[in-house]
Amino acid sequence: MSERRPxxxxxxxxxxxxxGDARLALEQLGxxxxxxxxxxxxxxxxxxxxxxxxxxxxxDYLRCGALARxxxxxxxxxxxxxxxxxxxxxxxxxxxxxxxxxxxxVLRPNRQLEFLCADVTVVVESTGAPITTxxxxxxxxxxxxxxxxxxxxxxxxLYAELVERGQIVLRYAExxxxxxxxVAGIANRDGNVVGLMPHPEHAVDPLLGPTGGxxxxxxxxxxxxxxxxxxxxxxR
Amino acid sequence: xxIRPKAGILDPxxxxxxxxxxxxGFAVTAARVGRLVDLEIAAEGEAAARSEVExxxxxxxxxxxxxxxxxxxxxx
Numbered sequence: 001m002s003e004r005r006p007x008x009x010x011x012x013x014x015x016x017x018x019x020g021d022a023r024l025a026l027e028q029l030g031x032x033x034x035x036x037x038x039x040x041x042x043x044x045x046x047x048x049x050x051x052x053x054x055x056x057x058x059x060d061y062l063r064c065g066a067l068a069r070x071x072x073x074x075x076x077x078x079x080x081x082x083x084x085x086x087x088x089x090x091x092x093x094x095x096x097x098x099x100x101x102x103x104x105x106v107l108r109p110n111r112q113l114e115f116l117c118a119d120v121t122v123v124v125e126s127t128g129a130p131i132t133t134x135x136x137x138x139x140x141x142x143x144x145x146x147x148x149x150x151x152x153x154x155x156x157x158l159y160a161e162l163v164e165r166g167q168i169v170l171r172y173a174e175x176x177x178x179x180x181x182x183v184a185g186i187a188n189r190d191g192n193v194v195g196l197m198p199h200p201e202h203a204v205d206p207l208l209g210p211t212g213g214x215x216x217x218x219x220x221x222x223x224x225x226x227x228x229x230x231x232x233x234x235x236r
Numbered sequence: 237x238x239i240r241p242k243a244g245i246l247d248p249x250x251x252x253x254x255x256x257x258x259x260x261g262f263a264v265t266a267a268r269v270g271r272l273v274d275l276e277i278a279a280e281g282e283a284a285a286r287s288e289v290e291x292x293x294x295x296x297x298x299x300x301x302x303x304x305x306x307x308x309x310x311x312x
Contacts, residue, residue, distance in 0.1 A: 067296075111248060153246070
Protein backbone atom coordinates (compact mmCIF):
# COMPACT_ATOMS: atom_id res chain seq x y z
CA MET A 1 0.00 0.00 0.00
CA SER A 2 1.47 3.31 -1.03
CA GLU A 3 1.65 6.05 1.52
CA ARG A 4 -0.85 8.80 1.15
CA ARG A 5 0.44 12.06 -0.36
CA PRO A 6 -0.26 14.78 2.21
CA UNK A 7 -1.46 18.13 0.91
CA UNK A 8 0.90 20.97 1.75
CA UNK A 9 0.01 24.59 1.09
CA UNK A 10 2.63 26.86 -0.46
CA UNK A 11 1.61 30.48 -0.03
CA UNK A 12 2.35 32.99 -2.77
CA UNK A 13 2.66 36.58 -1.61
CA UNK A 14 3.10 39.45 -4.05
CA UNK A 15 6.86 39.23 -4.62
CA UNK A 16 7.38 35.59 -3.62
CA UNK A 17 9.68 33.92 -6.13
CA UNK A 18 10.56 30.52 -4.69
CA UNK A 19 6.98 29.32 -4.47
CA GLY A 20 7.28 27.37 -7.72
CA ASP A 21 10.45 25.59 -6.65
CA ALA A 22 8.92 24.79 -3.26
CA ARG A 23 5.89 23.19 -4.90
CA LEU A 24 8.07 21.28 -7.36
CA ALA A 25 10.33 19.94 -4.60
CA LEU A 26 7.39 18.88 -2.43
CA GLU A 27 5.73 17.13 -5.37
CA GLN A 28 8.98 15.31 -6.18
CA LEU A 29 9.25 14.14 -2.59
CA GLY A 30 5.76 12.75 -2.34
CA UNK A 31 3.42 15.56 -1.29
CA UNK A 32 0.58 17.24 -3.12
CA UNK A 33 1.64 20.88 -3.19
CA UNK A 34 -1.27 23.31 -3.15
CA UNK A 35 -0.74 26.85 -4.39
CA UNK A 36 -2.42 29.29 -2.01
CA UNK A 37 -2.77 32.98 -2.88
CA UNK A 38 -1.99 35.54 -0.19
CA UNK A 39 -5.52 36.95 -0.35
CA UNK A 40 -7.05 33.62 0.70
CA UNK A 41 -8.88 33.88 4.00
CA UNK A 42 -8.96 30.19 4.81
CA UNK A 43 -7.18 26.96 4.02
CA UNK A 44 -8.72 23.67 2.97
CA UNK A 45 -9.34 21.48 5.99
CA UNK A 46 -7.20 18.68 4.54
CA UNK A 47 -4.03 20.77 4.45
CA UNK A 48 -1.37 19.04 6.54
CA UNK A 49 1.43 21.60 6.35
CA UNK A 50 2.25 25.11 5.16
CA UNK A 51 5.31 26.54 3.45
CA UNK A 52 5.94 30.28 3.37
CA UNK A 53 8.44 30.50 0.52
CA UNK A 54 11.34 32.76 -0.26
CA UNK A 55 11.28 35.92 -2.28
CA UNK A 56 10.73 39.60 -1.67
CA UNK A 57 7.17 39.92 -0.50
CA UNK A 58 5.82 43.45 -0.92
CA UNK A 59 9.21 44.47 -2.29
CA ASP A 60 10.70 44.21 1.22
CA TYR A 61 9.09 47.62 1.85
CA LEU A 62 9.20 48.93 5.42
CA ARG A 63 11.11 45.86 6.73
CA CYS A 64 11.43 42.50 5.04
CA GLY A 65 8.39 40.43 5.92
CA ALA A 66 6.64 43.27 7.76
CA LEU A 67 3.86 43.89 5.28
CA ALA A 68 3.27 40.24 4.42
CA ARG A 69 2.56 39.46 8.03
CA UNK A 70 -0.74 41.34 7.77
CA UNK A 71 -1.77 39.70 4.46
CA UNK A 72 -5.23 38.08 4.67
CA UNK A 73 -3.85 34.52 4.51
CA UNK A 74 -1.80 35.06 7.65
CA UNK A 75 -4.83 34.70 9.93
CA UNK A 76 -5.30 31.19 8.59
CA UNK A 77 -1.57 30.51 8.97
CA UNK A 78 -1.70 31.69 12.59
CA UNK A 79 -4.69 29.48 13.35
CA UNK A 80 -3.01 26.50 11.72
CA UNK A 81 0.18 27.10 13.70
CA UNK A 82 -1.72 27.61 16.96
CA UNK A 83 -3.41 24.28 16.35
CA UNK A 84 -0.01 22.58 16.10
CA UNK A 85 0.18 22.34 12.31
CA UNK A 86 3.67 22.22 10.80
CA UNK A 87 4.70 25.53 9.21
CA UNK A 88 8.02 26.03 7.43
CA UNK A 89 9.19 29.51 6.50
CA UNK A 90 12.11 29.67 4.09
CA UNK A 91 14.18 32.84 3.75
CA UNK A 92 11.56 35.55 3.21
CA UNK A 93 9.10 33.11 4.79
CA UNK A 94 11.35 33.04 7.88
CA UNK A 95 11.39 36.84 7.90
CA UNK A 96 7.60 36.91 7.68
CA UNK A 97 7.22 34.43 10.57
CA UNK A 98 9.49 36.61 12.73
CA UNK A 99 7.58 39.77 11.89
CA UNK A 100 4.31 37.92 12.55
CA UNK A 101 5.52 37.01 16.02
CA UNK A 102 5.30 33.28 15.22
CA UNK A 103 9.06 32.95 15.59
CA UNK A 104 11.37 34.85 17.95
CA UNK A 105 13.95 37.40 16.90
CA VAL A 106 14.29 39.35 13.69
CA LEU A 107 16.38 39.21 10.51
CA ARG A 108 18.56 42.20 9.73
CA PRO A 109 20.77 43.12 6.77
CA ASN A 110 23.85 40.93 6.37
CA ARG A 111 26.79 42.34 8.25
CA GLN A 112 28.92 42.45 5.08
CA LEU A 113 26.28 44.59 3.31
CA GLU A 114 26.29 42.22 0.38
CA PHE A 115 23.70 39.91 -0.99
CA LEU A 116 24.93 36.41 -0.21
CA CYS A 117 24.42 33.62 -2.75
CA ALA A 118 26.32 30.43 -2.00
CA ASP A 119 26.08 26.79 -1.08
CA VAL A 120 26.74 26.68 2.65
CA THR A 121 27.19 23.94 5.19
CA VAL A 122 24.76 23.99 8.09
CA VAL A 123 24.96 21.88 11.22
CA VAL A 124 21.87 20.40 12.82
CA GLU A 125 21.60 21.41 16.49
CA SER A 126 18.23 20.56 18.02
CA THR A 127 16.00 17.88 16.60
CA GLY A 128 12.88 18.49 18.68
CA ALA A 129 10.96 19.99 15.76
CA PRO A 130 8.87 17.50 13.79
CA ILE A 131 10.50 18.55 10.52
CA THR A 132 13.89 17.45 11.85
CA THR A 133 12.70 13.88 12.30
CA UNK A 134 15.29 11.81 10.52
CA UNK A 135 18.18 14.11 11.44
CA UNK A 136 20.57 13.87 14.36
CA UNK A 137 22.36 16.68 16.21
CA UNK A 138 25.68 17.32 14.50
CA UNK A 139 24.51 16.22 11.05
CA UNK A 140 25.88 18.48 8.33
CA UNK A 141 23.82 19.53 5.35
CA UNK A 142 24.88 21.53 2.30
CA UNK A 143 22.11 23.87 1.19
CA UNK A 144 22.17 27.12 -0.80
CA UNK A 145 21.47 30.49 0.78
CA UNK A 146 20.58 33.63 -1.17
CA UNK A 147 19.67 36.61 0.94
CA UNK A 148 20.51 40.19 1.76
CA UNK A 149 18.92 40.09 5.20
CA UNK A 150 19.73 36.86 6.95
CA UNK A 151 21.47 38.26 9.98
CA UNK A 152 19.31 36.90 12.77
CA UNK A 153 19.20 39.04 15.91
CA UNK A 154 17.96 38.28 19.41
CA UNK A 155 18.88 39.91 22.69
CA UNK A 156 20.91 38.01 25.29
CA UNK A 157 17.94 36.95 27.42
CA LEU A 158 15.88 35.69 24.52
CA TYR A 159 18.83 33.93 22.94
CA ALA A 160 19.71 32.10 26.14
CA GLU A 161 16.10 30.91 26.47
CA LEU A 162 16.04 29.61 22.92
CA VAL A 163 19.26 27.68 23.36
CA GLU A 164 18.04 26.30 26.68
CA ARG A 165 14.75 25.15 25.17
CA GLY A 166 16.38 23.62 22.10
CA GLN A 167 14.83 26.01 19.63
CA ILE A 168 17.99 26.47 17.57
CA VAL A 169 17.51 24.10 14.65
CA LEU A 170 20.46 24.87 12.35
CA ARG A 171 23.69 26.82 12.56
CA TYR A 172 26.01 27.73 9.71
CA ALA A 173 29.27 25.82 9.99
CA GLU A 174 31.03 29.15 9.40
CA UNK A 175 29.82 32.70 9.90
CA UNK A 176 28.31 33.87 6.60
CA UNK A 177 26.21 36.92 7.44
CA UNK A 178 26.79 38.02 11.03
CA UNK A 179 23.84 36.03 12.37
CA UNK A 180 24.02 35.57 16.14
CA UNK A 181 26.21 32.56 16.91
CA UNK A 182 25.78 31.48 13.27
CA VAL A 183 22.07 30.74 13.68
CA ALA A 184 20.57 29.62 10.35
CA GLY A 185 17.23 28.23 11.49
CA ILE A 186 15.01 28.27 14.57
CA ALA A 187 11.80 26.76 15.83
CA ASN A 188 8.98 28.07 17.99
CA ARG A 189 8.50 26.72 21.49
CA ASP A 190 6.31 23.82 20.37
CA GLY A 191 8.57 23.02 17.44
CA ASN A 192 5.81 23.04 14.83
CA VAL A 193 6.85 26.39 13.32
CA VAL A 194 10.33 26.49 11.82
CA GLY A 195 12.15 29.23 9.93
CA LEU A 196 15.28 28.64 7.83
CA MET A 197 17.43 31.04 5.86
CA PRO A 198 18.89 28.22 3.70
CA HIS A 199 16.66 27.01 0.87
CA PRO A 200 15.94 23.27 1.16
CA GLU A 201 13.68 23.46 -1.91
CA HIS A 202 16.72 24.29 -4.05
CA ALA A 203 18.70 21.32 -2.74
CA VAL A 204 16.70 18.20 -3.54
CA ASP A 205 18.02 17.07 -6.91
CA PRO A 206 21.62 15.84 -7.41
CA LEU A 207 21.46 17.02 -11.02
CA LEU A 208 21.35 20.60 -9.77
CA GLY A 209 23.86 20.47 -6.93
CA PRO A 210 23.79 19.59 -3.25
CA THR A 211 20.87 17.70 -1.78
CA GLY A 212 20.98 18.87 1.83
CA GLY A 213 17.39 20.06 1.61
CA UNK A 214 16.01 16.55 1.25
CA UNK A 215 15.75 15.52 4.90
CA UNK A 216 14.14 18.82 5.91
CA UNK A 217 11.40 18.71 3.30
CA UNK A 218 10.92 15.00 3.89
CA UNK A 219 10.53 15.85 7.57
CA UNK A 220 7.87 18.39 6.73
CA UNK A 221 6.03 15.84 4.60
CA UNK A 222 6.16 13.26 7.40
CA UNK A 223 4.88 15.87 9.87
CA UNK A 224 2.06 16.82 7.49
CA UNK A 225 1.12 13.19 6.96
CA UNK A 226 1.08 12.56 10.70
CA UNK A 227 -1.09 15.57 11.33
CA UNK A 228 -3.61 14.39 8.76
CA UNK A 229 -3.52 10.83 10.07
CA UNK A 230 -4.15 12.21 13.53
CA UNK A 231 -7.47 13.57 12.37
CA UNK A 232 -8.42 10.24 10.85
CA UNK A 233 -11.48 11.84 9.34
CA UNK A 234 -10.86 10.47 5.92
CA UNK A 235 -9.92 6.81 5.48
CA ARG A 236 -8.31 7.33 2.03
CA UNK B 237 7.33 59.18 12.95
CA UNK B 238 11.05 58.94 13.22
CA ILE B 239 12.10 55.32 13.41
CA ARG B 240 15.66 54.48 14.33
CA PRO B 241 17.71 51.36 14.89
CA LYS B 242 18.02 50.91 18.65
CA ALA B 243 21.34 51.60 20.31
CA GLY B 244 23.50 48.50 20.18
CA ILE B 245 21.74 47.06 17.14
CA LEU B 246 24.06 46.54 14.19
CA ASP B 247 23.17 49.07 11.49
CA PRO B 248 25.01 48.06 8.31
CA UNK B 249 23.33 50.83 6.34
CA UNK B 250 24.53 53.44 8.81
CA UNK B 251 28.01 51.93 8.78
CA UNK B 252 28.08 52.12 4.97
CA UNK B 253 26.96 55.76 5.05
CA UNK B 254 29.61 56.58 7.64
CA UNK B 255 32.31 54.88 5.58
CA UNK B 256 31.25 56.68 2.39
CA UNK B 257 31.15 60.06 4.12
CA UNK B 258 34.59 59.42 5.60
CA UNK B 259 35.78 58.44 2.13
CA UNK B 260 34.59 61.83 0.85
CA GLY B 261 36.67 63.52 3.54
CA PHE B 262 33.93 64.32 6.06
CA ALA B 263 34.87 63.79 9.66
CA VAL B 264 31.88 61.61 10.51
CA THR B 265 32.57 59.09 13.25
CA ALA B 266 29.17 57.40 13.34
CA ALA B 267 26.01 57.31 11.28
CA ARG B 268 22.70 55.62 11.97
CA VAL B 269 20.07 55.38 9.26
CA GLY B 270 16.42 55.22 10.19
CA ARG B 271 13.16 55.99 8.49
CA LEU B 272 10.70 58.84 8.41
CA VAL B 273 7.00 58.12 7.94
CA ASP B 274 4.67 61.07 7.32
CA LEU B 275 1.06 60.37 8.16
CA GLU B 276 -2.05 62.49 7.87
CA ILE B 277 -4.76 61.27 10.17
CA ALA B 278 -8.15 62.55 11.23
CA ALA B 279 -8.35 62.49 15.02
CA GLU B 280 -10.03 64.29 17.90
CA GLY B 281 -7.07 66.30 19.00
CA GLU B 282 -3.39 65.68 19.32
CA ALA B 283 -3.49 63.28 22.27
CA ALA B 284 -5.88 60.97 20.43
CA ALA B 285 -3.78 61.13 17.29
CA ARG B 286 -0.65 60.38 19.24
CA SER B 287 -2.07 57.30 20.93
CA GLU B 288 -3.34 56.03 17.57
CA VAL B 289 0.09 56.49 16.02
CA GLU B 290 1.74 54.74 18.95
CA UNK B 291 -0.39 51.71 18.22
CA UNK B 292 0.56 51.88 14.54
CA UNK B 293 4.22 51.93 15.48
CA UNK B 294 3.87 49.01 17.84
CA UNK B 295 1.86 46.91 15.40
CA UNK B 296 3.58 47.62 12.11
CA UNK B 297 5.69 50.69 11.53
CA UNK B 298 8.52 49.83 13.93
CA UNK B 299 9.81 46.49 15.14
CA UNK B 300 10.29 46.95 18.88
CA UNK B 301 13.03 44.32 18.96
CA UNK B 302 15.37 46.46 16.89
CA UNK B 303 13.85 49.91 16.45
CA UNK B 304 12.81 52.83 18.58
CA UNK B 305 10.38 55.46 17.39
CA UNK B 306 9.62 59.06 18.10
CA UNK B 307 6.40 60.80 17.20
CA UNK B 308 6.54 64.41 16.05
CA UNK B 309 3.10 65.90 15.61
CA UNK B 310 1.42 69.10 14.57
CA UNK B 311 -1.76 70.36 12.90
CA UNK B 312 -2.09 69.70 9.17
